[in-house]
Amino acid sequence: MYLCLFLFPFFGFLVSGSFGRLFGKQGAAFIATFCVCCSCLCSFVAFYEVGLTSCPVTLSLFPWICVDVVESFWSISVDSLTAVMLVVITTISSLVHVYSISYIKDDPFLARFISYLSLFTFLMLSLVLADNYLQLFFGWEGVGLASFLLISFWSSRLQACKAATKAIIINRVGDVGLALALFCFILIFGSVEYSTIFSCSSKVAFCTFLFCQFKVDILSCIGVLLLIGASGKSAQIGLHTWLPDAIEGPTPVSALIHAATMVTAGVFVLARSSPILEFSPVVLFFVSLVGAFTAFFAATTGLVQNDLKRVIAYSTCSQLGYMVFASGLSQYALGVFHLSNHAFFKALLFLGAGCIIHAIKDEQDLRRIGGLAYLLPFTYSFILVGSLALVGFPFLTGFYSKDAILEFSLSNFSVTGGLCHWFGVISALFTSFYSFRLLVLGFLGYPNGFKSFYKNCHEAPLFIAVSLIPLGLGSLFIGFFCRELFLGAGTPFWANSIFIYPVRESIIEAECAPVILKQIPLFFTVMGAAVSFSFIYHNPIITYRFLFFNQMFRVFYTFLNQRWLFDRVYNESFAKAFLFFGHAISFRIVDKGALEILGPFGIVFIFPGLSKQLISLQSGRVYHNVLFIVYGLGFLLCSPLFYSSNGCFFLISVGCWIVFRVF
Amino acid sequence: MASVGDHARRQAAKLPSLSLDPPPMQATQEQLQQHKIPLQYRDYCAHLLIPLNECRVKNFWWPGTCKHERHEFEVCQYREYLRRVKKMEVQRAQEQG
Numbered sequence: 001m002y003l004c005l006f007l008f009p010f011f012g013f014l015v016s017g018s019f020g021r022l023f024g025k026q027g028a029a030f031i032a033t034f035c036v037c038c039s040c041l042c043s044f045v046a047f048y049e050v051g052l053t054s055c056p057v058t059l060s061l062f063p064w065i066c067v068d069v070v071e072s073f074w075s076i077s078v079d080s081l082t083a084v085m086l087v088v089i090t091t092i093s094s095l096v097h098v099y100s101i102s103y104i105k106d107d108p109f110l111a112r113f114i115s116y117l118s119l120f121t122f123l124m125l126s127l128v129l130a131d132n133y134l135q136l137f138f139g140w141e142g143v144g145l146a147s148f149l150l151i152s153f154w155s156s157r158l159q160a161c162k163a164a165t166k167a168i169i170i171n172r173v174g175d176v177g178l179a180l181a182l183f184c185f186i187l188i189f190g191s192v193e194y195s196t197i198f199s200c201s202s203k204v205a206f207c208t209f210l211f212c213q214f215k216v217d218i219l220s221c222i223g224v225l226l227l228i229g230a231s232g233k234s235a236q237i238g239l240h241t242w243l244p245d246a247i248e249g250p251t252p253v254s255a256l257i258h259a260a261t262m263v264t265a266g267v268f269v270l271a272r273s274s275p276i277l278e279f280s281p282v283v284l285f286f287v288s289l290v291g292a293f294t295a296f297f298a299a300t301t302g303l304v305q306n307d308l309k310r311v312i313a314y315s316t317c318s319q320l321g322y323m324v325f326a327s328g329l330s331q332y333a334l335g336v337f338h339l340s341n342h343a344f345f346k347a348l349l350f351l352g353a354g355c356i357i358h359a360i361k362d363e364q365d366l367r368r369i370g371g372l373a374y375l376l377p378f379t380y381s382f383i384l385v386g387s388l389a390l391v392g393f394p395f396l397t398g399f400y401s402k403d404a405i406l407e408f409s410l411s412n413f414s415v416t417g418g419l420c421h422w423f424g425v426i427s428a429l430f431t432s433f434y435s436f437r438l439l440v441l442g443f444l445g446y447p448n449g450f451k452s453f454y455k456n457c458h459e460a461p462l463f464i465a466v467s468l469i470p471l472g473l474g475s476l477f478i479g480f481f482c483r484e485l486f487l488g489a490g491t492p493f494w495a496n497s498i499f500i501y502p503v504r505e506s507i508i509e510a511e512c513a514p515v516i517l518k519q520i521p522l523f524f525t526v527m528g529a530a531v532s533f534s535f536i537y538h539n540p541i542i543t544y545r546f547l548f549f550n551q552m553f554r555v556f557y558t559f560l561n562q563r564w565l566f567d568r569v570y571n572e573s574f575a576k577a578f579l580f581f582g583h584a585i586s587f588r589i590v591d592k593g594a595l596e597i598l599g600p601f602g603i604v605f606i607f608p609g610l611s612k613q614l615i616s617l618q619s620g621r622v623y624h625n626v627l628f629i630v631y632g633l634g635f636l637l638c639s640p641l642f643y644s645s646n647g648c649f650f651l652i653s654v655g656c657w658i659v660f661r662v663f
Numbered sequence: 664m665a666s667v668g669d670h671a672r673r674q675a676a677k678l679p680s681l682s683l684d685p686p687p688m689q690a691t692q693e694q695l696q697q698h699k700i701p702l703q704y705r706d707y708c709a710h711l712l713i714p715l716n717e718c719r720v721k722n723f724w725w726p727g728t729c730k731h732e733r734h735e736f737e738v739c740q741y742r743e744y745l746r747r748v749k750k751m752e753v754q755r756a757q758e759q760g
Contacts, residue, residue: 052723054699411667485724488733489740490704490712493724505703508740514670 002059002076005042005086006125008035009093013118020111026101028111032118033097039121040090043083051083051485054495058131065134069190077131077194081497084336084486085128085268088343091474092260093121095467099351100252102463103358113153117256120146124261128268132192133182136269140178140233143262144171150257151249160248167242174232174239178269181225188218198275198499205279219276223283226273227290234266234320237294241566243317244301247309251354254309259316259346264339267323271332275499278330288328288416292423295321297564299430303437304560308356308364311438312349315390318427319346325420326405329412330504333494337486338401344474345389345397351468352383355460356442360453366438371447375457380443382468387435389475391525392428400479402428404487404510406521411509428521432528440537668748675749681742683750708739 012035016028023031049055059076066072078086097117104110123146127139145168152164182192188204189197201219208215230236235243246258257263270277270287277283295318302314319342326335357364359376373380389398406428409421447454460468485493489507535543547557562568596602617624675681689710690700698713715736718729 052720054720413668481726482724484719484726488719488724489737490701490716491719491724492699492701492716494701495699500701500703502703502705508744509667509671511737512671512674512741512744513667517667517670 001042001045002057002078003061005039005046005090006076006122006129008039008042009118009122009125011035013115013122016111016118017115020115023111025108025110026105029097029101029114032114033094033101036090036097036118036121037094039125040094043086043090046078047083047087050078051080051493054492056080056495056497070186070192072132072134072192074135075131076129078129079497080494081268081271081336082128084340085264086125088264088340089121089124089128089261091470092343092347093117093124093256095347095470096252096256096351098463099255099354099467100250102461103252103354104250109153113150113250116146116149116153117252120150120257120262124265127265131194133185133194133197134192136272137178137182140229140265140269141175143257143265144168144175144233147171147246147257147262150253151246153250153253157248163242163245163248167246170239170242171232174229174266177225177228177232181222181229184218184222184225188222194272201275201279217280217282220280220282223273223277223280224286226269226276227283227287230266230269230324231290232266233269234263234324235294235317236266236290236321236324237297240294240298240317241563241570244305244310244313244563247307247313251309251350251357254313255347255350255354258313259350260343263316263320264323264343267320267327267335267339270324270327271336271498274327274330274332277327278499278501278504284328284330285416286328288325288420291321291323291325291328292420293321294318295325295427296423297321299427299434300560301563302434303430304557305434306366308353308366308369308438308442309350311366311434312346312353315349315431315434316342316346318431319390321427322402322405322424325424326408329409329417329420330500331405331408331506332498332500333486334401334404334408336498337482338405340482340486341389341397341401341479344471344478345386348382348386348468348471348475349390351464351471352379352386355379355464355468356383358460358464359457360449361456363449363453366441367448369442369447369449369453370445371443371454372457373443375454376443376459378459378465379468382472383443384439385472385475387439389479391432391435391529392521393525394522395480397475397477397479400483400487403518403521407510407513407518408506410517411506411513413506413509425521425524429524429528432525433532436529436532437536440532444537445540671745671748672752675745675752678745678749681746681749683746683753685746686743707743708736711736711739 012032015023015035016032020028046057050057056079057077061074061076064072064074097114100110100114100117104113107113120143123139123142125139127136127143130136130139148164148168151167152161154160185192185197189200191197204218207218209218209221210216211221228239232239243258243263247254249257277287298314298317298321302311302318305311305314319338323335323338323342326332326338353364356369356372356376356379359379360369360372363369385396389396392399392402406421406424409417409424411417412420459465485491487507489511547553559565686707688707690705690713694713695705695709698716700709700712700716704712711732715729715732718732722728
């Protein structure tokens with residue numbers, strides 16, 4: 001079953017990718033979707049077997065890379081953490097496959113699109129099913145590649161190609177971190193297996209090595225490298241710029257990759273590496289700080305974005321920040337809980353956004369739509385559920401994880417905890433503001449679109465609706481049903497898959513916190529909603545007047561609208577220099593210069609010149625011919641001396657003497 | 664607004680009968696290993712976690728079940744938490760003379 005779980009998406013990829021023409025685009029899409037749905041079914045069985053009945057499974061398939069002491073097997077290892085990820089990945093992937101059948105039905109390359117989706121699912125499964133860091137790295141790189149293929153699926157769109165290139169380049173920066181961490185594992189532990197590394201991590205805790213005459217803590221070094229890797233994939237501040245741009249891809253891609261699965265790989269790696277991170281308080285401090293800043297930065301940026309999907313993308317970035325800072329506070333289970341909850345409501349939001357875009361002729365500027373609640377009630381209700389779950393409305397899915405993260409940060413009794421708590425609370429305020437702003441501008445406000453948009457506006461077709469319903473139900477109930485399983489005090493669910501240093505457990509402290517402090521996030525959320533309604537819905541004219549006539553506010557607005565100028569700074573400092581290097585040196589001097597001259601171009605033009613010179617040697621004069629005869633004879637006579645110690649020198653001397661004498 | 668620590672100190676002060684000595688450890692090492700109690704919960708309340716986890720597994724962590732077991736365990740943990748807070752207060756007072 002576990003092998004089927006793993007290989008079904010690969011089979012779907014092969015069939016739809018190789019025999020798409022044979023089965024027809026719809027046929028290939030149905031086969032691939034069926035395969036992923038079967039994988040999803042197997043995942044639920046695996047969740048029951050591994051998670052609920054506590055029977056972890058490890059299957060060693062075949063040896064992969066065995067060099068010196070390093071032995072890496074291609075394996076399938078399923079523990080509780082993997083089981084949760086399996087359910088999340090395959091469920092969202094199945095629903096996105098179903099959604100895509102209808103959403104991209106008019107595209108002639110539907111089979112190719114579906115095959116990419118299946119390939120992505122397979123690679124994501126190989127990432128989470130790994131029992132060693134090498135296989136994880138294979139999946140890690142693979143999902144980066146699949147992401148590139150999916151974002152640039154509409155390759156005739158310049159923006160899509162640029163976004164795909166940006167995504168793969170920025171992901172490479174993070175990948176360097178993970179690759180270096182992998183090398184460190186081989187160097188220090190002599191192994192890439194989780195079991196070996198995790199069981200030895202306590203032995204090397206607080207051991208150091210010399211690097212440039214500085215003593216560096218081994219586990220801190222590895223932890224920082226893992227954090228860089230996780231930051232690249234999970235779009236943490238500094239390496240986040242690819243995520244909002246990646247919305248240029250088709251909407252199902254945004255739902256699958258940039259909301260539910262790929263971006264959570266970083267959080268998964270942090271949770272998986274908990275036995276390493278727990279022995280390095282410095283790294284935990286950085287992890288929580290990076291997460292908290294990301295949550296805050298992305299929430300502020302999301303406030304003023306006008307693109308429907310971009311708002312949701314920044315919201316993803318912000319929620320990833322919550323997950324990362326939960327991991328930094330040693331609450332990995334909480335991070336994974338928020339990850340699984342977030343996957344459902346964010347996929348719902350993205351797919352709902354796809355319904356809007358589909359209904360109103362690809363318009364996704366919030367300023368040009370509005371009043372859709374009356375025309376698209378079905379889509380509106382799902383977006384409303386997703387938004388309420390996102391803001392942490394009481395008793396919806398997001399409430400159970402997001403509120404718990406803020407409670408845990410409160411009871412951490414450290415400066416980092418306090419900082420994370422207040423960044424998180426302010427982010428909750430902003431999250432509430434932009435979520436309700438999206439609802440107001442898109443659905444409740446005055447219709448600002450063209451009349452033709454509204455005349456032809458229609459609800460989602462059957463396949464799209466079918467995929468939204470489970471996500472909607474998940475956004476409503478997953479948090480309630482899984483809270484005890486994931487977060488219950490002393491729950492045996494996680495078993496050995498997550499390690500928390502005993503002194504860092506603070507669930508009782510969080511439970512015992514004053515009620516008034518626990519209610520602060522809810523108060524801020526309500527405040528955000530109220531401000532959003534009063535400024536955007538009731539008094540939009542006053543808001544826009546204030547925006548235009550207040551100089552300071554306008555500067556602030558521009559700063560946020562330009563995404564804290566990250567892109568501009570990167571373009572000015574790095575992109576221009578790299579583009580110059582790429583064009584002037586790499587392209588013109590190396591590719592078109594040295595390689596062309598030494599390569600075929602050079603051969604074509606140099607050899608005729610050389611042959612002309614050789615021809616000119618055939619002058620027909622006797623003394624020229626005598627010269628060559630004498631030189632050849634001399635060479636033959638002296639060739640035995642060539643092997644002596646000074647033979648080469650002697651040979652050259654004789655040759656030079658002859659040439660000098662003749663000419 | 665009271666911080667978490669202040670709140671805990673106030674709650675601990677409300678219970679003058681709370682002993683500073685730890686309660687007896689009731690669960691044995693073998694029981695803890697047998698029931699796979701997480702490391703961070705192998706404390707003075709672990710004997711209450713064993714039936715709670717058994718109940719959870721039996722009911723597949725279904726919400727609303729095991730209320731009694733959970734309540735007992737949480738009360739024990741709460742009292743243990745307040746005891747630790749009170750002990751820390753006493754230690755601080757002693758250090759300050």
